[in-house]
Amino acid sequence: MAETYQFTVNGEARSIEADGAMPLIYALRNELGLTGTRYGCGLEQCGSCMVLSDGVPGYACTQGMDAVAGREIQTIESLSAEGGTEAAPHPLQQAFLDEQAGQCGYCLSGILISAKALLDKNPDPSRADIVAALEGHLCRCGAHTRIIKAIGRAAAVLRGEGAV
């Protein structure tokens, strides 16, 4: 049964008419044109679809629209809003470029979201902290060690320590 759901996406108020059980990812990708949130499993097992919901990482593949109503959602595209265009990348994006952290790249947008959530609350994470923040994510290409390094590098830059 379609109803209207209001929520905020990357700072903009949005209104979507949808089935309440429809997971958020379909609204983001198909209604709002935000294709950076990636479908992987629909089972909360791979992390490809990670978004921030009121600042907390959550799986867009299972959160129904009825649970999303009223919340503030941030997607990978919000990094671009923070200066992350290809010309002026967000420090996290820049760190991933500096480390060349990725191969096929499919896992990266979800991982960047979890990394942002981590650095927002812990500006000086240890390697173990970074790994713990990524435990809900899978990467099939084996870019793990570069991804871990990139997040550490971004943390240092954001602390004002420059590139490590």
Place this chain on the structure above:
Amino acid sequence: MTLPTSLQSNPRFDQWLKFLSDETLRMATGKVEIGQGIVSALPQIAAEELDLPLDRVIVLSGDTVSGPDERYTASSLSIMDSGAAIRLVCAEARALLLDRAALRLNCAVAQLSVAAGRFLVDGTAADLSYWDVAGEIDWSQSVKGDGIAKSHTEYSIVGQSVPRRDLPAKLSGGAFIYDLVHDNMLHARVLRQPGRGASLAGLDEAAIQRAAPGAIEILRLDNFVAFIGLDEWAVETAAAIAPSHATWIGAPAIEPAQQDAAWLRGEPAIDNSYGAPEDAGASGELVEAVFSRPYVAHASLAPSCALAQYVDEHLTIWSHGQGMHLLRRNIAQVLDLPVEAVTAHHAMGAGCYGHNGADDAALDAAIIAVQKPGATIRLQWRRQEEFGFEPFGPAMLVRLAVRRDRAGRPSDWTAEVWSPTHVQRPGTGSGYMLAADALASPPPDLQPEDPGEERGGGGTRNAAPYYDIPNSRIQHHLVTNPPVRTSALRTLGAITNVFAMEAMIDDLAAMADEDPLAYRLSMLSDPRARAVLEVVAERSGWSRRDAGGQGRDLGRGSGKGLGLAFARYKNTAAYAAVVVALSVEREVHLENIWIVADGGLVINPDGVRNQLEGGAIQGASWALKEQVTMSGVGVTSLDWDSYPILKFSEVPEIDAVVLDQPDQPSLGVGECSVSPTAAAIGNALAHALDQRIYDMPLNRDRIMAALSA
């Protein structure tokens, strides 16, 4: 002179190069980006030969309209095949351009040089560029192959770690096939036929319609069923519940025992032998062991996807498959369309390292598109569909029988391999696309084939020892009746053969009371093979092996192990030696992986290191964790809980080094670290446990069984 294979099949300049009006060069390749960095490395070769800034070279990849047909992107051949062709084409194109410029500038070719695509006469800039003269050259002519490529000593772009071209978009949320949006686009999902020959006896369409939270159309063609609509969620919901409203008859059953490699022995097979004849009089102590790996999945992070549209009797397909020209021909054949009426474009997908559901999804989309002219069909598989119906990497059983001479060296080596085929890509051997089976005229049962030995073999890949062993032979049983469809997955049979061979070499070294490194070096005359081993030994602190290697101070019996392995991929491509440090307590914890590889001339060193690291992690994941399970009518490992792969917390530190050999031809590197890593893990585990485990995955159950034996 003999032209590279890719040039023989695509001899015209304009199949490779086009000088565009915006002063860029469009370089085309039949190879596609699958995460391996090829769209970043190939333009380095073109820019180098033509003295162009890298950003003036744009790439057209996997395009059946304007690009070359280089068959599949596979077997670590993209740099060796496409790179070699592009180098020759560009060198010869440069000569043609210089000839025209000399005429225009009324000077000798020898007076000319090029900077950023602009000509200089005796070092002084002339007001003339490639683009000014390119229009005067007939680019439809064939490449002769007589262009003189630069010497590596002149290189300024090749050999540099330039950043990947595809990464910025991938970090910003775009770039993939899944993200393509067309006007008039309809989402689609398929109800999969459970197995070959199954027919649909009943489908409760009304129940499916009731469950869908939006309008859907159900398309039925024989045993092919699709759900189509504007609302992806409605289509997805319909497809998710459809199997419970469908009745199939004639689906082949799978016994649980069939999921194990041990089942392969004694099954119907095509038998072949290679190498030295059997020596009935061979003397020396016989050492035998049997190794295995189970069926493994490509387990791509994204379910397969394709777009297709049928407009004015022309079918256009977008696919993340690995061979667009073959896809085009195969889909034309299944749909009985003239091949000229089909176009295929590559679009990037999630990494899968072989033949997954991509081609099948393309046929699914094409079948629907032809029924819905004018619309673009965006077809995506479901997660369970990807895990259940992709063509798997085949299970393998390898028996080694080795005779030791008096010095404790192998004098006679037999590798007996049982494996289903490693290649059923559409258009090869018994390959077909899944939905073809569901249509009115399913493809005939074709005899399976494996890639020929000259291409490195399939089940036999790396079964022949690279060590100096007087007599060796391979006995290959290509098992013809596996319970699931099997096809190409990174390294094909090499991972199991190298796992087995390197375990045997370690065990032989132990029997001879020799260090595994010294033992290997005593049987390796190829200096490049020796070099990778010697360097990895140095970096890993191999000489302190029983203390735990570099920077460690651990005694034996601590549950720690250090293991070594070597392979030259296909015995013809890149060399790699790997050392693994691990600890074991019920299960394996990887601590460090050191990799040293020799890939000849390296185009992009960081790109190669990225491949070495990724290959090691994939090899580790296969060695330790992965196994497809099956019973009833199909596969039961249908999600990431039942098919776990290596996680962030399980990934060790990796040290990857490339020994650059700029005066040697480039050797394919994309797969070279996978098998030695799996083998080094096996050897490190044997070192830690003082006991060999012969069957992958080396998981908790196997370790507990070994410890209690």
